[in-house]
Amino acid sequence: MKIVTIKDIAREVGAAPSTVSTVLNGKAREMRISVTMAERIEKAAAEMGYRPNHVAVSLRTGKSKVLGLIVEDISNVFFASLAKIIEEEADSIGYKVLYCSTENNEEKARDRIRMLAHHQVDGFLLTPTEGMKQDVQKIVAQQKPLVLMDRYYPGLPIPYVLVDNYRGVSEGMEHLFNKGYRKIAFVTNDLNQVQMVQRKKAYEDAMDSRKLSKDGLLLEMAFDIKPEKAVTETREFIGKLPELDAVFFATNYLGVYGLEAIKALELRIPADLAVICFDDNDIFRLYTPGITIIKQPMENIARTAMELLMRQFDSAPYAITDLQVKLPATLIERQST
Amino acid sequence: MKIVTIKDIAREVGAAPSTVSTVLNGKAREMRISVTMAERIEKAAAEMGYRPNHVAVSLRTGKSKVLGLIVEDISNVFFASLAKIIEEEADSIGYKVLYCSTENNEEKARDRIRMLAHHQVDGFLLTPTEGMKQDVQKIVAQQKPLVLMDRYYPGLPIPYVLVDNYRGVSEGMEHLFNKGYRKIAFVTNDLNQVQMVQRKKAYEDAMDSRKLSKDGLLLEMAFDIKPEKAVTETREFIGKLPELDAVFFATNYLGVYGLEAIKALELRIPADLAVICFDDNDIFRLYTPGITIIKQPMENIARTAMELLMRQFDSAPYAITDLQVKLPATLIERQST
DNA sequence: CTGAAAGCGCTTACAG
DNA sequence: CTGAAAGCGCTTACAG
DSSP, rough: OOOOOOHHHHHHTTTOHHHHHHHTTTOOOTTOOOHHHHHHHHHHHHHHHHOOHHHHHHHHHHHOOOEEESSOOOOOHHHHHHHHHHHHHHHHHHEEEEEETTTTTTHHHHHHHHHHHHHTOOOOOOOOOOHHHHHHHHHHHTTTOOEEEEEEETTTTEEEEEEOOOOOHHHHHHHHHHHOOOEEEEEEESOHHHHHHHHHHHHHHHHHHOOOOOOOOEEEEEEEEEEHHHHHHHHHHTTOTOOEEEESSHHHHHHHHHHHHHHTTTGGSTOOOEESSSSSHHHHHHHHHTTTEEEEOOHHHHHHHHHHHHHHSSSSSOOOGGGEEEEEEEEEEOOOO | OOOOOOHHHHHTTOHHHHHHHHHTTTOTTTTTHHHHHHHHHHHHHHHHHHHHHHHHHHHHSSSSOEEEEEESSSSHHHHHHHHHHHHHHHHHHHHHHHEEEEETTTHHHHHHHHHHHTTTOSSEEEOOGGHHHHHHHHHHHTTOOOEHHHHHHHHSSSEEEEEEEEEEEEEEHHHHHHTTOOOOOEEEEOOOOOOOOOOHHHHHHHHHTOOOOOOOOOEEEEEEOOHHHHHHHHHHHHHHHOOOOEEEESSSSHHHHHHHHHHHTTGGGTTTTTTEEOOOOOHHHHHTTOOEEEEOOOOHHHHHHHHHHHHHHHSOOOOOGGGGGOOOEEEEOOOOO
């Protein structure tokens, strides 16, 4: 099975490689190649099983038609569903995507971003970490298209798309207040990521604005806590707060573990205890009908990210602020089945 | 920010591009380049911020150092965790990976496999569908390294790694028998994939060997069933079987939905009802202590797949049967906390 | 010990 | 309307 090249076809039909290239790129009309020649070339290419070597095209044109995706952990549903939609969108415009996970490991993150650059990706989609900041800025300075997702560097002129975390939590708190809840606990992790900081701030501001005490209502767990440990900690935490009206979980993950803890305390906790998580998934749907969810619009994030990337591919000028998007979260109140 | 090439470095230090290449590839000793020259080159490369253009290397060497990963749906935890480990393993030997989802869509699958070929991937890792068979065979015929995961084409000389589904279910059934259960139901989907067929066969053989009736004990649901519908169907199914001892779910997904149905029927069903799923995850851990799980060793599958791929990269000869691996599943009996 | 040359497969001005 | 030539950035025999 010899690999067929453009030269082979040229030899076969008695034309120059350049003519073959022109025809195979659909520029026959444009370049006014004779219809007979064009047809002979098309036919030969099909018969000989010609497959373009994309690497050669990349080297010559400087466009690899490959995007680089860097997330914290591709096996996490949040990022996996991002990856899914990004691949679909990329595919629809002829791009493929290389992915990497960083595990929140700064060194790894820097290495990955560089490897992707070596592979000449045409654009970057990433959930940044603090340690990537330098490299990200360098990429932007080089005019390489790039979009941050889920997180961002406040103040820097870098394109991003994320959910409006502050507003999402604010609306969630308002929702709980409207249901008459006042003693509301907040469970978060100890990661200092912007989005986590903003969620916490929104909770604090909401409580403050109603002049409600937050004393002892905040639980911060290690970001890499084991499920069993998370359940125990949450259980102890809730157990100490007998008058609790609601618990607001700042992440989906904590919510899942938190629910188990709440279940374990079922007898002690008022039936109208409410839980809000910053995500949605089958677990909530199936095991906690009635729960209130602040949902990140994943599809929307992914599609918007691709859109912002494409915008940078265009030569049309744009204002950086047009490339910084905060999407609203969706508040869903699940009904019991 | 001009892109620095090997030529620029050569000009800078007054050497030939070939010398620079040799040094930067760590072959200075081998080619007996003078230490002074080597050092000057290394220094200049670092100072000028030289980054190898991988596309050029690929074209020249014929090795892209990129693998192609095709799964049914990257957003599914099963495949996402495969993807995670594969990326880690690939990274450790200097490879990147391009991924695609097929959605079980044959046309899409064929398109993806071809696109990856155009991108000159050095090897393929994929969860095959029936419609990819032709393309897969062509790739193997071209001596391109390839490994099938999770599924395979029985009888064809193609490398694969998957869990021994028949044996896994057999052991699970044996486990249930040992607990004294006799009336055991089996819930599966209507997809005709090899692995599903084998799981069902193992269930049937187990029941037959004990001369137990399977009448009305088999539930086959549409593979793309909506969660709500799955719960309803499972509930009705179990509701009609009052003497039931256990339910064996053939997939993790069905298990999750099935558990909800079982919960809804809790009062009617004997306390020692057992459930076996062909997977493990946090949901089970948290919501169904005591459940018995037949776990697919994901890590092992992914690592083995990479190993089999590497084996093909080597020039050492191998027997095709060495590249066809069935891994044992792990039987886990979860304890209540 | 080091450099000049060819070539990977393609595309794109350029010349006729 | 079509072909010859240059070149993308690199590596690898080959020659000295």
